[in-house]
Amino acid sequence: MASITLENVSKDYGSGVVGVRDMNLTIEDGEFMIFLGPSGCGKSTTLRMIAGLEDISTGRLRIGERDVTRAAPRERNVAVVFQSYALYPHMSVRQNMEFGLKMRGMAPADRAARIEAAADILGLQPYLNRRPAALSGGQRQRVALGRAMVREPDVFLMDEPLSNLDAKLRAEMRLELIKLHRRLGRTTVFVTHDQVEAMTMGDRICIMRDGNLVQVGKPLEVYANPVDTFVAQFLASPQMNLVEARLNGNAGAIELTSDILSFTLPRFLHAAFAKALGRAVIFGLRPEDIHAEPRPGAVPFEASVVAIEALGMENIAILALDQSGKRELSARLGRDFSASIGDRLTFYADVARMHLFDAETTRAFPRGRME
Amino acid sequence: MLRVLSHLGLCLACLIVLLPILWVLRTSLVPESLSYSTSILPAVTFENYASLFADNRFGTNYMNSIIVAAGSVILAMPLAAPTGYAFARFRTSGRAGRFAVLATQMLPPVALALPIFMLYRSLGLTNSLFGLTLVYTAINLPFLTWILMGFFEAVPRDLEGAAMTDGATAFGAFVRVVLPVAAPGIAAAAVLGFIISWNEFLFALILGGPRTATVPVALAALQTSNGVEISKVSAGVSLAILPLMLASRFIQKYLVQGLSFGSVK
Ligand SMILES: Nc1ncnc2c1ncn2[C@@H]1O[C@H](COP(=O)(O)OP(=O)(O)OP(=O)(O)O)[C@@H](O)[C@H]1O
Ligand SMILES: [Mg+2]
Numbered sequence: 001m002a003s004i005t006l007e008n009v010s011k012d013y014g015s016g017v018v019g020v021r022d023m024n025l026t027i028e029d030g031e032f033m034i035f036l037g038p039s040g041c042g043k044s045t046t047l048r049m050i051a052g053l054e055d056i057s058t059g060r061l062r063i064g065e066r067d068v069t070r071a072a073p074r075e076r077n078v079a080v081v082f083q084s085y086a087l088y089p090h091m092s093v094r095q096n097m098e099f100g101l102k103m104r105g106m107a108p109a110d111r112a113a114r115i116e117a118a119a120d121i122l123g124l125q126p127y128l129n130r131r132p133a134a135l136s137g138g139q140r141q142r143v144a145l146g147r148a149m150v151r152e153p154d155v156f157l158m159d160e161p162l163s164n165l166d167a168k169l170r171a172e173m174r175l176e177l178i179k180l181h182r183r184l185g186r187t188t189v190f191v192t193h194d195q196v197e198a199m200t201m202g203d204r205i206c207i208m209r210d211g212n213l214v215q216v217g218k219p220l221e222v223y224a225n226p227v228d229t230f231v232a233q234f235l236a237s238p239q240m241n242l243v244e245a246r247l248n249g250n251a252g253a254i255e256l257t258s259d260i261l262s263f264t265l266p267r268f269l270h271a272a273f274a275k276a277l278g279r280a281v282i283f284g285l286r287p288e289d290i291h292a293e294p295r296p297g298a299v300p301f302e303a304s305v306v307a308i309e310a311l312g313m314e315n316i317a318i319l320a321l322d323q324s325g326k327r328e329l330s331a332r333l334g335r336d337f338s339a340s341i342g343d344r345l346t347f348y349a350d351v352a353r354m355h356l357f358d359a360e361t362t363r364a365f366p367r368g369r370m371e
Numbered sequence: 372m373l374r375v376l377s378h379l380g381l382c383l384a385c386l387i388v389l390l391p392i393l394w395v396l397r398t399s400l401v402p403e404s405l406s407y408s409t410s411i412l413p414a415v416t417f418e419n420y421a422s423l424f425a426d427n428r429f430g431t432n433y434m435n436s437i438i439v440a441a442g443s444v445i446l447a448m449p450l451a452a453p454t455g456y457a458f459a460r461f462r463t464s465g466r467a468g469r470f471a472v473l474a475t476q477m478l479p480p481v482a483l484a485l486p487i488f489m490l491y492r493s494l495g496l497t498n499s500l501f502g503l504t505l506v507y508t509a510i511n512l513p514f515l516t517w518i519l520m521g522f523f524e525a526v527p528r529d530l531e532g533a534a535m536t537d538g539a540t541a542f543g544a545f546v547r548v549v550l551p552v553a554a555p556g557i558a559a560a561a562v563l564g565f566i567i568s569w570n571e572f573l574f575a576l577i578l579g580g581p582r583t584a585t586v587p588v589a590l591a592a593l594q595t596s597n598g599v600e601i602s603k604v605s606a607g608v609s610l611a612i613l614p615l616m617l618a619s620r621f622i623q624k625y626l627v628q629g630l631s632f633g634s635v636k
Contacts, residue, residue: 053532073535080536086529090551099547103538151537 002064002077002154002187003029004050009059011045011211019045021211022059027189029064032181034202034219035191036235042211043191044083047157050189051080063155074103076155079148083159083191085140087132093119093143094128100151114150121176122146137164145173149180156188162197174201195237199223207231229282229362232355238287238316238330244359245283247276256283256351260321260329263299266352272367273356282362284355287316290331291348298348303329305339319347392612399605406602419606429607431582432589438500439575439585440568443507444561447515452557454512455519456545460528469520475513480573488577498580506578507568514567515560522556523549562618569614586611 004027011019020042027033035043048054050061052073061069068076079100088096094115101111119125122142132140141164148156161177162170178201181188192198198205199219206216207230215227226232226240233239245258247265254265254273261283265273291298303319306328315337321327331347339345356365398406399420405413423429457463458472487506488497496502526549534544550557572587579588590607593600 048532051532051536053535072540073532074538074540076536078536080532082529082533084527084529086527086533088530088533088548088552090554099534100537103543147533147537 003027003031003062004155004187004189005060005062006046006050007060007062009046009049009061010057011042011049011054012057018211019054020049023213025206025213025216027187028203029187030185032178032188032190032201032203034198034205035189035208036193036198036205037208037214038234039193041208043208044159045211046208047080047159047189047191050076050155051078051157052076053080077153078155078157079151079153081144081148081156081158081161083163085132085144087140087143087147089132092129092131093124093135093146096132096143097147097150100147104151111150114152115146118146118149121149121180138166138169141165142173145177152184152186154186156186156190158188159191160193161190163193177201195235198235205235207234209234225364225366226355227364229284229357229364232284232357232364236286238332240284240286240355241290241329242357243283243285243327243329245281247273247279247281247356249277256281258283260327261299261301261349263349263351266297269352269354269367273365276356276358276365280359281365282357282359284357285329285349285351286353286355287330287332289350289353290319290329290333291350292331292333292337292345294348295350297352298350300346300348302344302346304344305341307341308337308339395605395608397605398602399609401602403600403602406605419602420610423603423606423610427589427593427603429586429589429610432584432586433610435500435583436569436585436587439504439507440565442500442504443511443568444515444564446504446508447511447564448557448561451512451515451519451560452550453545455516456523456549458516459520459523460531472513472517472520476517480510484573484577487574491578497578498583500583503575503578503583503585506574507571510571510574511564511567515564518560518563519553519557522553522560525556526552559622562622566615566618569611 006023006025009023010021013019023046035046037043045054049056052071056069060067063076088099097115097118098111101114119128122145124142124146127135127139132143141161145161162173165173174197190201202219204216205219205222207214209230215222215231222231223235226235229242243258243260245256247254247256249255254270256263256265303321305317306320307318309316314335315333317331317333319329319331355367357363397412400415402414402416402418458469491497491502530548530552531544534548535541539547570587575585575588590604590611593604593607
């Protein structure tokens with residue numbers, strides 16, 4: 001059993017640099033946990049502390065039932081895929097993969113079998129006798145993955161392991177990793193910047209910012225209920241549209257006013273948002289909740305088309321609400337949407353799917369389940 | 372055209388630097404009586420080399436030099452490598468420690484000569500190759516430590532992380548991964564240490580006797596008794612710089628291939 005429990009874990013690098021602040025998190029046995037956050041937020045630091053490569057300044061870390069806060073890396077049975085790959089340059093690809101097995105005293109025949117299997121999955125057969133220096137970036141990344149895979153450890157720690165692969169290989173490796181995880185069922189922590197990886201691969205996502213854990217939850221739950229504007233914007237591309245607004249009225253009829261859009265809140269949201277009455281708020285709407293055709297309950301508004309990113313399967317339109325072009329919204333429209341730059345058209349905001357945040361704290365007013 | 376001109380210029384510059392050395396080589400091949408002649412090669416003889424070994428025991432001197440130079444590197448390296456690694460990776464003794472290593476290099480050797488001579492005399496270590504090797508080890512240790520520190524700093528930290536999560540101890544990671552990766556740097560440092568010992572004169576003169584004289588001491592001795600036998604000295608100098616020339620080729624070869632090429636993005 002290898003759950004991972006962080007209790008008030010902090011990393012202080014000294015001279016005022018705090019890598020991770022007071023982190024509490026339990027990663028269940030066999031869970032696939034995604035770490036997501038902007039550069040420098042402490043993802044790698046957390047991973048390195050779990051691996052034992054970075055001292056834990058304060059707090060406790062358990063893997064399974066064992067307290068490993070001070071245990072050496074080799075006593076933790078974790079395998080790390082480093083952001084920098086960290087392949088042994090003086091060893092062939094085969095020797096790179098073999099090293100960890102050798103160190104653990106595995107018999108040569110078993111080692112060879114493991115390496116064969118991993119090389120097949122990763123397409124590394126032709127390169128087994130090459131040195132890392134003679135490989136492309138993507139091939140090196142696969143060797144780094146292979147070196148971790150063959151170990152079949154209690155815990156996989158992967159620091160952006162797919163970042164250097166092309167789109168096709170990345171999609172393939174994504175599937176391979178999910179399959180590997182299903183087959184071995186090992187606890188996995190996976191750091192990524194990629195929206196798709198974050199949403200599709202993990203059982204849960206852990207979003208970090210400036211060394212703090214901001215939100216943990218199932219991908220769709222986090223997507224539906226971001227705890228603040230940071231998560232709302234970070235976990236999607238294009239980002240959620242945010243507009244400063246005010247809530248007025250009474251429990252019977254709540255009115256949202258902003259210089260862009262003003263409307264009466266749907267009844268079913270009253271209970272959730274009544275607390276925000278009379279306050280300065282931020283109104284949030286995801287790009288996919290803005291439509292080009294009318295639909296029941298959607299609020300119409302006029303805007304000019306500033307830019308269109310035609311992705312084939314869909315069109316991302318940047319809409320300007322006033323002449324200054326400062327107030328811009330992005331809308332994810334169907335593949336059939338067509339307009340010229342500068343067209344002034346009516347769009348429809350599906351406000352039933354709106355989000356609401358406190359303007360002062362940027363925290364969300366929880367809206368409950370999406371209907 | 373510009374290329375030709377610049378090459379000509381470079382050749383000229385090389386010639387200016389190399390001319391004295393080439394002249395030494397030339398003189399070593401010329402009979403003593405013709406050594407000051409102005410013609411380029413008045414006659415060719417290996418007499419000077421032969422006499423060096425036959426009349427002056429140059430073979431013994433050469434062997435002595437090889438023993439103390441190689442010995443001092445062999446003794447210093449196993450100490451310098453872990454020390455340099457500790458300085459590079461951990462906060463071992465902080466800035467003060469690093470400065471202390473550097474400071475030893477600033478001390479003029481003469482300042483140490485007398486105390487060491489007194490010490491050696493009471494320990495009975497004068498006139499012994501082992502004693503001289505020990506002094507050179509002491510001279511090489513801080514030097515090698517300092518150089519190796521730079522090489523170890525260039526080894527990516529994640530490599531040790533990988534080795535340690537793969538099941539190695541911290542020392543195991545050092546031996547199995549860091550040392551092999553830093554091997555070109557270690558080889559280069561070893562050669563530099565060898566050269567320093569090879570060229571050292573002061574301690575070799577003070578602490579040695581006829582039996583333990585090294586090449587620099589022997590060369591100096593050629594210039595005393597009955598004037599300067601310039602052709603013989605030239606032959607000795609030619610032989611003395613031979614290992615240095617081999618060594619510099621070697622260093623070049625190893626230093627150009629980067630340390631950790633291919634391990635990281
Ligand atoms: N060895 C170190 N010494 C001092 N500060 C460090 C050290 N390593 C990381 N930091 C700091 O700790 C913070 C977190 O770094 P970390 O590497 O964990 O970020 P990250 O989330 O992995 O970012 P990225 O997505 O760019 O890899 C950063 O502000 C960084 O500057
Ligand atoms: Mg990182």
